[in-house]
Amino acid sequence: MLSMKNISKVFKTDLVETHALRDFNLEVEEGEFVAVTGPSGSGKTTFLNIAGLLEGFTSGEFSLDGVNVSNLNDNLSAKVRNEKIGFIFQGFNLIPDLNLAENVEVPLRYRGFNRAERQRRVESALEQVGLAARMKHLPTQLSGGQQQRVAIARALAGEPRFLLADEPTGNLDSLMARQVMELLENINQTGTTIIMVTHDAELARRAQRNIQIVDGQVCDFSMYQKADQSLVSDLTQAAGLQKAASSDC
Amino acid sequence: MFLYYCDLAWRSIKKTPMLSMLMVLAISIGIGITITTLNVYKTMSYNPAGERSDNINSIQLWSQGLDTWDDFQSNITYTDVINLRNNNELGLKAATFRTGLAMQSDDPNIDPILESVRVTDSDFFSIFDVPFLYGNAWDKTVDSQPAYQVVIGEKLNQTFFDGQNSVGKTIYLNRKPYQIVGVIKEWNPQPKYYDPLNGAFNDAEEIFIPFLLAEQEEFDVWGNTSGWKFEPMLTYQDRLNSEKTWLQFWTFLENEDQKSQLESWLSRYVEQQRNFGRFTDTAKTPAESFQISNIELWLENNDVVPEDNKVLVGLSVLFLSVCLVNILGLLLTKFLKRAPEVGVRRAIGASRAQIFSQYMVEVGIIGFIGGIVGLLWAWGALSMLHAEFNMKESVTGLDASMWIITPLIAISTAIIAGIYPAWVVCRTKPSVYLKAQ
Numbered sequence: 001m002l003s004m005k006n007i008s009k010v011f012k013t014d015l016v017e018t019h020a021l022r023d024f025n026l027e028v029e030e031g032e033f034v035a036v037t038g039p040s041g042s043g044k045t046t047f048l049n050i051a052g053l054l055e056g057f058t059s060g061e062f063s064l065d066g067v068n069v070s071n072l073n074d075n076l077s078a079k080v081r082n083e084k085i086g087f088i089f090q091g092f093n094l095i096p097d098l099n100l101a102e103n104v105e106v107p108l109r110y111r112g113f114n115r116a117e118r119q120r121r122v123e124s125a126l127e128q129v130g131l132a133a134r135m136k137h138l139p140t141q142l143s144g145g146q147q148q149r150v151a152i153a154r155a156l157a158g159e160p161r162f163l164l165a166d167e168p169t170g171n172l173d174s175l176m177a178r179q180v181m182e183l184l185e186n187i188n189q190t191g192t193t194i195i196m197v198t199h200d201a202e203l204a205r206r207a208q209r210n211i212q213i214v215d216g217q218v219c220d221f222s223m224y225q226k227a228d229q230s231l232v233s234d235l236t237q238a239a240g241l242q243k244a245a246s247s248d249c
Numbered sequence: 250m251f252l253y254y255c256d257l258a259w260r261s262i263k264k265t266p267m268l269s270m271l272m273v274l275a276i277s278i279g280i281g282i283t284i285t286t287l288n289v290y291k292t293m294s295y296n297p298a299g300e301r302s303d304n305i306n307s308i309q310l311w312s313q314g315l316d317t318w319d320d321f322q323s324n325i326t327y328t329d330v331i332n333l334r335n336n337n338e339l340g341l342k343a344a345t346f347r348t349g350l351a352m353q354s355d356d357p358n359i360d361p362i363l364e365s366v367r368v369t370d371s372d373f374f375s376i377f378d379v380p381f382l383y384g385n386a387w388d389k390t391v392d393s394q395p396a397y398q399v400v401i402g403e404k405l406n407q408t409f410f411d412g413q414n415s416v417g418k419t420i421y422l423n424r425k426p427y428q429i430v431g432v433i434k435e436w437n438p439q440p441k442y443y444d445p446l447n448g449a450f451n452d453a454e455e456i457f458i459p460f461l462l463a464e465q466e467e468f469d470v471w472g473n474t475s476g477w478k479f480e481p482m483l484t485y486q487d488r489l490n491s492e493k494t495w496l497q498f499w500t501f502l503e504n505e506d507q508k509s510q511l512e513s514w515l516s517r518y519v520e521q522q523r524n525f526g527r528f529t530d531t532a533k534t535p536a537e538s539f540q541i542s543n544i545e546l547w548l549e550n551n552d553v554v555p556e557d558n559k560v561l562v563g564l565s566v567l568f569l570s571v572c573l574v575n576i577l578g579l580l581l582t583k584f585l586k587r588a589p590e591v592g593v594r595r596a597i598g599a600s601r602a603q604i605f606s607q608y609m610v611e612v613g614i615i616g617f618i619g620g621i622v623g624l625l626w627a628w629g630a631l632s633m634l635h636a637e638f639n640m641k642e643s644v645t646g647l648d649a650s651m652w653i654i655t656p657l658i659a660i661s662t663a664i665i666a667g668i669y670p671a672w673v674v675c676r677t678k679p680s681v682y683l684k685a686q
Contacts, residue, residue, distance in 0.1 A: 079600075086597075087596050095593060110594075111598065
């Protein structure tokens, strides 16, 4: 479904080279719910940007849904993003001038759906997140949790195969965060593959698989879990996620 | 998508009303000034002859002496006019000049008026396709056997005869009775191309009388009386025979063959005149000593559009360029402010081309509004020129084509100004803004 092999991403300036990802390998199966954790600066967001075709990479191979997407031009990247990927961001990233229905409609516009189809999908998506009654409201009239639900509705409206979530609960209180997480779990149960970057150990534990990125590389806990419990503990301490590691591994 | 982009553009304009207003103002002022000068230029450079422009030809002759004038005179001397009139090879031909006569009718209640009069041949009406309301031009025989006949204009007919058919009635010109043979419909070509030397934007005459009456009645020739040598002129005939009485001579050439025939006739004519002691500038060959000008060339040679006007158009375009640079700065500010939104749109499926199109539609709409406001500025400026500086209405009237040209120029200007900001914003990396938001 999603396959990254030896992906490297190097940010270069005149003075320094920063390796955001190095020999990054990851396979995600269809329908999986994967949580990605790791300390700040470890490369989580870079990974998510590459996975979402928002950024290119320096070397390696990346295929999505069986198609090599390493060298897509801008139009094709946009098309893949629009048709196969849904994004959920920490800051919601709703367009403030547009009401909820219009926000959800944006990706459908770029997809070229007719008015009736757009309306059907918008209503269905907003219903799914429990905000169908507030279609005409502006994002500023909603709470943070509600805004994030609108963002999820926007991501769902295009019926994507992947949902990429970057700290989807980062700006929410625990109650709201739980609600959003439940929503994501429900979506995952319908067959949508979800990759979620989070700092929240509790949320990470609820995912089917937990991947930790440290210094731009994947540390697969399931492997270490079987091999050496103490090594896992050391690694998680180094990553500053002692709590998450102790509960996971 | 276009309508969607229009909707987004309108929201964006409403969201930043001050910035949008500044841009509209910048475009509209630039457009207003450009359109004002362009309108005056366009009206002045209009060719009223239309499709007949190549057929209607004026003749110029290099009759001046050595080391005198550097260019052809627009008109030719009375002597040459008479000789050309007698050239039977020519089809339609008309000598013409402007004079002024006192006019009165049989109605004692109407005071005499001094009227501008066109003295010409009957072919004048056919050459210039003058439309008739009543009657017609005088008979061709009157061009060789003068008769006191007159063609008057519709306005004059309205004033003196209440708009009734006045053919057969009499008017008095310098107390001489003239019988009306025709009334022409409203006809006022602008520029007045058949005689631009007497005011290219003056109104057409309302009275037309036979050319041969000039010699008989000793009409003054209004217009050019320049000379290049001393000539004693004691009598009216002396003046006509001199090299100082300049008239227009027009002919209608159906095709190139007729033009070639006229050219060879004129070559022979120059040689003949040299034998008579005229056309003394032998530095020019006979073939170089004449010029046949169609209307386009004629208008150009007579500087109907003054050079100043062209400079003004150039300056106004420069001013528009300054406005364009200002708009570019404002657009860059406005668009970059919305880069985070672009990031979101890019992330959820918009291509660079779609973002670019969205912003180009927005600048197009700003340009369109600027164009409409600019058109109002231009209309105001032209009205002011007409009211305050007594400029002719024919020059200061807003040309119908400007209603199309103005929005097009305004939209094009805005689009040119918007290309760089839209390109910059569509090139922004979405990932930079998604996290930052």
